[in-house]
Amino acid sequence: MIKLKIKIIALGKIKENFLKEGIDEFLKRLTPYAVVSVVELSPIEIKDENITQKVLEEEGEKILSQIKPSDFVVTMEIKGKQFSSEEFSQKLTSLADEGINEIVFVIGSSCGIGANVSERADLKMSMSKMTFLHQFARLILLEQIYRAFKISRHEPYHK
Numbered sequence: 001m002i003k004l005k006i007k008i009i010a011l012g013k014i015k016e017n018f019l020k021e022g023i024d025e026f027l028k029r030l031t032p033y034a035v036v037s038v039v040e041l042s043p044i045e046i047k048d049e050n051i052t053q054k055v056l057e058e059e060g061e062k063i064l065s066q067i068k069p070s071d072f073v074v075t076m077e078i079k080g081k082q083f084s085s086e087e088f089s090q091k092l093t094s095l096a097d098e099g100i101n102e103i104v105f106v107i108g109s110s111c112g113i114g115a116n117v118s119e120r121a122d123l124k125m126s127m128s129k130m131t132f133l134h135q136f137a138r139l140i141l142l143e144q145i146y147r148a149f150k151i152s153r154h155e156p157y158h159k
Contacts, residue, residue: 004034004092005102006145009066010138011043011059011109019139026142033149038138039066043109052111060114063106072100072122076107076137080124089148091123105141110134 014020023038030036041062044055067073072095083091095103106117118124127140150157 004096004100006030006034006036007039007066007071007102007104008036008107008138008141009039009041009063009104010107011041011063012135013040014135014138016135019135022139023142026139026146029146030142030149033153034145036142036145041066046111053114056108056111056114057116058114059109060116063108063113063117064120067104067120068102071102071104073120074103074105074123074125075113075118075121076105076127076141077113077118077121077124078126080126082126082128085144085147086151088144089151092145092148093152107137107141 014023027036027038041059044059046052046055092103106113106121108114108117127137127144132140147157149155
């Protein structure tokens with residue numbers, strides 16, 4: 001069985017050690033289930049709010065350069081579709097069953113993602129109606145991907 005490839009493209013580096021440790025833990029836990037990689041891109045500092053959209057488009061070009069035409073792209077967006085953990089597990093399983101072998105999750109900057117990236121998305125997903133610190137998104141996403149694999153394989157995990 002070919003392992004699913006999952007790439008997370010994220011703007012910005014994780015600074016807090018507790019987040020780095022959590023991310024590393026879930027990357028390690030995911031090893032039996034998928035080949036997971038994280039690509040960190042440098043965000044462009046926005047000094048003038050009037051150019052936010054222009055900056056997001058520029059960041060978007062960097063993001064899009066990391067995506068292959070065959071990739072299934074999931075953008076993390078506030079107005080995206082919300083899934084329960086079980087629904088998310090079913091979605092990942094159905095993508096694998098459809099022959100998708102690489103899923104790319106995109107986590108934009110704290111200002112969001114450019115329209116150019118949003119337009120490339122095969123699925124726009126929201127983690128919650130709640131607002132989280134931007135750097136938490138990577139840890140939460142990795143934990144939910146891990147949970148999805150545990151659910152799909154009927155393996156025990158915390159409820």
